[in-house]
Amino acid sequence: MQIEGYKIQEYNNDHLKHHRHRFEFASSLASNIESIISKLVDFQVAIPSWALGAGGTRFGRFSGGGEPRNLEEKIEDVGLLHALNGSSGAISLHIPWDIPDDASAIKTLAAQLGLRFDAVNSNTFQDQASQPLSYKFGSMQHVNKEVRKQAIDHNIEVIKQGKALGSESLTVWLSDGSSFPGQLNFRKAFQNTLESLQEVYSELPSHWKMFVEYKAFEPNFYSMTVGDWGQSLLYATKLGRQAYTLVDLGHHLPNANIEQIVSLLLMEGKLGGFHFNDSKYGDDDLTVGSIKPYQLFLIFTELIDGMDYRGMNHAIDLAWMIDASHNIKDPLEDLLQSVEAILIAYTQALLVDKKLLEEARLNNDVVRAQEILQDAYRTDVRPIIAEARLRSGAALNPLQFFRQIKVREELIKDRGSKTVATGL
Ligand code: RM4
Ligand code: MN
Numbered sequence: 001m002q003i004e005g006y007k008i009q010e011y012n013n014d015h016l017k018h019h020r021h022r023f024e025f026a027s028s029l030a031s032n033i034e035s036i037i038s039k040l041v042d043f044q045v046a047i048p049s050w051a052l053g054a055g056g057t058r059f060g061r062f063s064g065g066g067e068p069r070n071l072e073e074k075i076e077d078v079g080l081l082h083a084l085n086g087s088s089g090a091i092s093l094h095i096p097w098d099i100p101d102d103a104s105a106i107k108t109l110a111a112q113l114g115l116r117f118d119a120v121n122s123n124t125f126q127d128q129a130s131q132p133l134s135y136k137f138g139s140m141q142h143v144n145k146e147v148r149k150q151a152i153d154h155n156i157e158v159i160k161q162g163k164a165l166g167s168e169s170l171t172v173w174l175s176d177g178s179s180f181p182g183q184l185n186f187r188k189a190f191q192n193t194l195e196s197l198q199e200v201y202s203e204l205p206s207h208w209k210m211f212v213e214y215k216a217f218e219p220n221f222y223s224m225t226v227g228d229w230g231q232s233l234l235y236a237t238k239l240g241r242q243a244y245t246l247v248d249l250g251h252h253l254p255n256a257n258i259e260q261i262v263s264l265l266l267m268e269g270k271l272g273g274f275h276f277n278d279s280k281y282g283d284d285d286l287t288v289g290s291i292k293p294y295q296l297f298l299i300f301t302e303l304i305d306g307m308d309y310r311g312m313n314h315a316i317d318l319a320w321m322i323d324a325s326h327n328i329k330d331p332l333e334d335l336l337q338s339v340e341a342i343l344i345a346y347t348q349a350l351l352v353d354k355k356l357l358e359e360a361r362l363n364n365d366v367v368r369a370q371e372i373l374q375d376a377y378r379t380d381v382r383p384i385i386a387e388a389r390l391r392s393g394a395a396l397n398p399l400q401f402f403r404q405i406k407v408r409e410e411l412i413k414d415r416g417s418k419t420v421a422t423g424l
């Protein structure tokens with residue numbers, strides 16, 4: 001399914017008057033409204049190929065129908081999102097869930113829909129039917145060199161696939177670790193992992209980045225070999241200039257101060273990528289902004305501050321990606337909500353008066369500092385984001401339009417109600 005541009009225009013025209021009214025008020029709240037809008041137009045969030053079907057939990061999976069049956073249909077779905085919101089112009093693939101049969105045809109299809117390929121993701125956390133050795137006791141940390149080699153070779157293969165698609169980064173998330181005390185020699189597990197990562201790193205094209213993603217627990221519940229940002233930073237530093245830490249919002253112990261982590265990683269020039277989701281307990285992979293929108297705003301405030309301090313381009317110098325897996329919502333609706341939540345937090349963070357905030361800090365005026373932040377956070381920036389969408393030819397309200405033209409119903413008609421996408 002593809003949405004014709006004129007239909008979006010018609011829809012926007014029907015809602016233009018109402019929008020103009022709201023936008024006029026919202027734009028009066030910001031002195032730099034044009035610069036904010038152009039930043040919003042540029043800002044793109046990559047959609048993970050594994051989020052286009054219903055996610056499962058260990059207790060089951062409930063497909064809503066019309067799920068993409070192959071990579072082409074996944075790309076088609078991301079194309080739909082991008083047509084609707086103008087901010088989902090990239091896709092991140094997980095190998096081997098999404099191996100392209102014909103890379104150049106896939107590349108052409110993506111380009112037609114205005115999409116590029118973001119980081120490619122390797123997978124050594126599951127055993128594939130065709131693979132000779134098991135990752136039950138880890139992959140890059142494994143005590144058996146042959147298993148480590150298999151994991152290294154897989155990552156090199158993923159780089160190869162990514163090169164064919166025009167991707168420029170590799171994300172390595174390892175489930176390696178241990179579930180019981182005594183199971184693992186921590187030092188040896190670290191060394192093995194580092195050496196394995198080094199072998200992969202040496203195969204990276206010179207313009208590529210490697211992201212080392214950490215996670216505090218799950219599937220291992222006693223130790224994780226890349227368990228926190230300190231460990232990730234250690235690997236990334238030892239690997240070299242092309243290696244970076246990747247922060248996934250759901251991968252921390254409860255109540256971790258993620259905004260501080262982000263700030264320090266940026267200070268060190270070692271923050272490379274970001275996985276957005278939300279959670280209440282663990283790696284819940286819920287819709288971005290559905291549980292802790294204030295935390296998301298605080299994180300964005302540090303992201304912008306740190307990026308501006310280093311003269312980085314918000315739109316392209318970090319890899320922005322959603323990493324969520326929803327088990328009860330329509331995956332496309334959920335992704336529209338997630339992208340919107342990201343843009344809201346980003347815009348609010350752009351509204352923070354940094355000069356006044358710094359002044360308040362220098363005067364130890366704690367109350368004033370809080371007021372400045374919350375002033376920005378409590379601004380309804382949605383009309384500003386809608387304006388950015390209007391200017392990029394996307395829908396004023398993507399979710400409403402999605403329902404109005406019955407996208408899911410169309411997809412079910414095309415693909416059937418029993419389809420199940422590859423992924424989690
Ligand atoms: C992990 C991690 C990775 C993602 C997999 C599917 O928890 O977040 O980034 O690729 O899940
Ligand atoms: Mn992740």
Ligand code: MN
Pocket residue numbers: 248250251283323
């Ligand atoms: Mn995760």
